[in-house]
Amino acid sequence: MERAARMALRGHGQAEPNPMVGCVILDSSGNFVAEGYHHRCGGAHAEVDALGHAGASARNGTAIVTLEPCNHHGRTGPCSQALLNAGVARVAYGCCDPNPKAAGGGDMLRAAGVDAFHLPCAAAERVTAPFLYRVRTGLPWVIAKWAQSADGRIATKPGEPRWISGPESRAMVHRERGRVDAILTGMGTVLTDDPLLTVREARASRTPVRVVWDP
Template sequence: MRPAELAALSAAEAASAAVRGTTSPNPPVGAAIVDVAGNTVGVGATRPAGGPHAEVMALSEAGERARGGTAVVTLEPCNHTGRTGPCTHALVEAGITRVVFARRDANSVAGGGAEWLRDNGVEVVHPEPDQLPAPTLDPWLRAIEVGRPAVTLKFAQTLDGFTAAADGTSQWITGPEARRTVHADRAHRDAIIVGTGTVLADNPRLTARRDDGGEYGHQPRRVVIGTREIPAGHHLAGACERYPDIATALSKLWESGARDVLVEGGAGLAAGFVAAGAVDFVQAYLAPKLLGAGHPVLGGAVTETLYGAFEFETTAVRRLGADVLVEGRVPRRSRATGT
């Protein structure tokens, strides 16, 4: 890739991250247009379902400056007519002569854009395997791969592994910077999932809130798994989606367009998702505290031997004030389903 294209990819990924949570069931794609002089002249991201895709938004901003230029896209341009036309055709009609994309589209319906572009005289660049940075797309790509929403298991714990003290107190394990990050992340998810135990114990709102107490513009769907009644007066009473079990919840969420969901608690639900092989990503907020005893992250043993432990690949480690956020991806081969 050329230096100007790497800069354009950074702009495209930032645009992608900004719209995450608003585009499902479509992917949150970002695109940037580089003109013949090497300048980024247009940046765009996919609009909510039914709206223009990232390439069209970027081309619109670039105008005539796109002619003879390069399109840098976080996902292979679609070659499919749905609620909008194929992005491949829009790129050719705008005079784009070179396309660089970071991730190959695994969707059998919309894929094949790279081949069509090459057949129509466009130079196409895509490192194999996917090596360019476009992490915002990872949950959507995993969802397409597994045929259900991608699941991120999120938890906050003391350094010795407890999510609450022996008396049940858990507010606050982590500090304000970590909590701020959690709320910002919620604003980019399709749904937040908790169990009835968490609802009854903590009476959560499950909203994405700013420091000033106001809510982010995009709010995730609030989902509760379990059959126990939510008492009147609780924040989620009559204000959430209810499902009896994990399988039903994931199936219904997928059917209704959710592709990127966050599981926040409690320990029994977390153990259930792990046992079902339905965890794709992990967010572990670690606080520099020790309790010695208390409530664990998982409400049951995953294995009786170290060799059967639930494992994930660490993808990022960030310091958030006094706390540390460890993020990871679960390899397909390590799941309980064995796939």
């Protein structure tokens, strides 16, 4: 399951607003044969991607997926049906899908005779957390970022620009900027630092909207 979670992260910045999902396929003897992930919204889901790589080796095998296979027709067909068509005997999923439009894949597979079961996994929960939070609460997933010195300060004297963060942390921030929908900062920061709020030190998967909060 942890391998599937690592695969899911490859879709970060492209899969949204769909969840990031990863899938690993084992053959009937339990040997690894293929893996896949949800590359982009509107594209093949992780299970279909992995099954495409596995081919006939998936028959009577096991699919390990970070999120319960979907059970509805959207821009793509239901993953539960794709797994059934491939002849998979077992399906383990790390998170149950709370989305009422897509949930029910586990029940559908069990009704068809597939050994489908929830296998809780912290790694799967972490990679799916933004999606789970949005569906359950209706609120966006927020990442808070600030730089702080060892003595607990976030700035020097007023009007004195000074880097507190290092090159490694700045590179990480730019990677995250290239994967989110919006970047928000306060008017005080804008007036003091005049930040660009753009992605410059990493390849951007998307261009985030710049938002200034001026209460």
